[in-house]
Amino acid sequence: MQDRGLALGIDVGGTKTAFGFVDRKGALYNATIMATKAFKSAEDFMSRLYRRIEEVRADLPFPYCLCGIGIGAPNAHHDRGTIEKAVNLNWGETVDFVALVRKYYDLPVSITNDANAAALGEMLFGNARGMKHFLVITLGTGLGSGIVADGRLLYGASGFAGELGHTVVDPDGRPCRCGKRGCLETYVSAAGLRKTALELLAERCDQTLLRAMSDEDMTSKRIFDLAVEGDVIALEAFDRTARILGMKLADAVAHLSPEAIFLAGGLSEAGDLLLKPTEQYMKDFMFGAYRDTVKLMPSGLETGASAVLGASALIWSGNSHSHECQTRV
């Protein structure tokens, strides 16, 4: 019997880095997490990551070929193989991350930003299988987006296409960590939901358990739990979030006319509480020609696994920088 091909998927996040080995059908093996924050430089980080990968790799329970390494990371540039100005990583202006990985592995290596990786994962292993035009919106601390048009990830002229989190909701609105004001992600994200809840506490007089929480204690998960219990302010916070998201997704449809938009990431675990009103608002704000042509759907991938699956999809979809080698163990 032939050895089984596995791609190593690595998701580099500001706090933690997840990796694991993924086969052609999207089965994930030996998923592992390590801290990202502890390292001052990309070199230190990679040196430690290499040792962890090799430890974990030794435990794989069957013979395999390592076909390549796919990486999802904030502010990653696919063509240049770099991570650029990633404020959460603090590794300096530009890190040539693909070259760094190649010091350890003479394999196909490919990098893209985390939301693009999520889109590729959705296309190969999730609910976008068979689709040629779709968007994935990742709702976490911020709002990321990956766009697939005509069956390919859209990179645009800069390589950074698809930053819907920084479209403008209100030019005089909330300050964004990007330096602008009123960006979509200041409203629609875990942090945005919390801010909206605080605004509502100021505007309204309704009784709510949110009044007993400090800003620091008020997580999106807690707002979700209260909304499920029928808390008026928590429900209204979700509704306002959905309205803004629905409006901006209708704009995205007017640009791209996708077949579907997928919600992924931590905040999307609110499920129908966010999805249903967003869908309704999106329809309300949508140009007539698009009605009934677009579905709003949850990601088909588990939140914990999707980033690693998406990163590995860079290899399985043939989006790597070189295809020359396979290592057999």
Add this chain to the structure above:
Amino acid sequence: MQDRGLALGIDVGGTKTAFGFVDRKGALYNATIMATKAFKSAEDFMSRLYRRIEEVRADLPFPYCLCGIGIGAPNAHHDRGTIEKAVNLNWGETVDFVALVRKYYDLPVSITNDANAAALGEMLFGNARGMKHFLVITLGTGLGSGIVADGRLLYGASGFAGELGHTVVDPDGRPCRCGKRGCLETYVSAAGLRKTALELLAERCDQTLLRAMSDEDMTSKRIFDLAVEGDVIALEAFDRTARILGMKLADAVAHLSPEAIFLAGGLSEAGDLLLKPTEQYMKDFMFGAYRDTVKLMPSGLETGASAVLGASALIWSGNSHSHECQTRV
């Protein structure tokens, strides 16, 4: 010497239809205009158009091959070959326009919406030559847009991708003919500029010659002429228009990351008066990663000729439905 290939370009508009013969390099011959409004049905219209085309064709001063017919029309669907729900044409729900043209000409025939045709024209004959990612914004009575991504017109799942005129500026804003509120084209278009001028007349006390004009008399050309003379209200009307356009173009960049955005159509003839402030606002509203990656430029095609050139570009770029035949005369 070989016969010269010509494509017939037809631009079907609500009021008038323009057509002409275009060679491979974008030279336009025997450009002609006829009324569109006079006809009750697409069949009547096409019958008359056929006779006009044949008359004009007889006057072409050199031997040629007619290589195909490209058509730009409102609400045209490229793949289906149809014009659908075009309110300004009043020809019913769906007209199978390509089939209608084929009754008269056994040639490659291709149709797309007018803004997409403008984008193809820009790519083949205008300022977008050599570009793979760009947008054309047509500013006339409404606001149309054609998107080229990875060197191809973006149609999306519905075939109607790129309706930036119906992105949302203000959910409680001006009513749009599409039935929604606050669409971009209700602010940024010849009609939108007039409305903005009227709003300013209501808000401000400044002296301006606009106060002597009725709504009906207040054309965008007159507002432009006054702005050139330094009229405060006319200048402010252009500035507000530019701010909204710049904001929404920054959103478009966050989706598509184009290399350039081109302004075309009647209102774009305002030139730097619109272009310069729009460029500045676009930069102000733009996510940092895109700065200095996008140019805002005027179309490279003459306003009068661009629609016909764009329509003919459907044939010259190989976007026609069939490629089997050439007619020699």
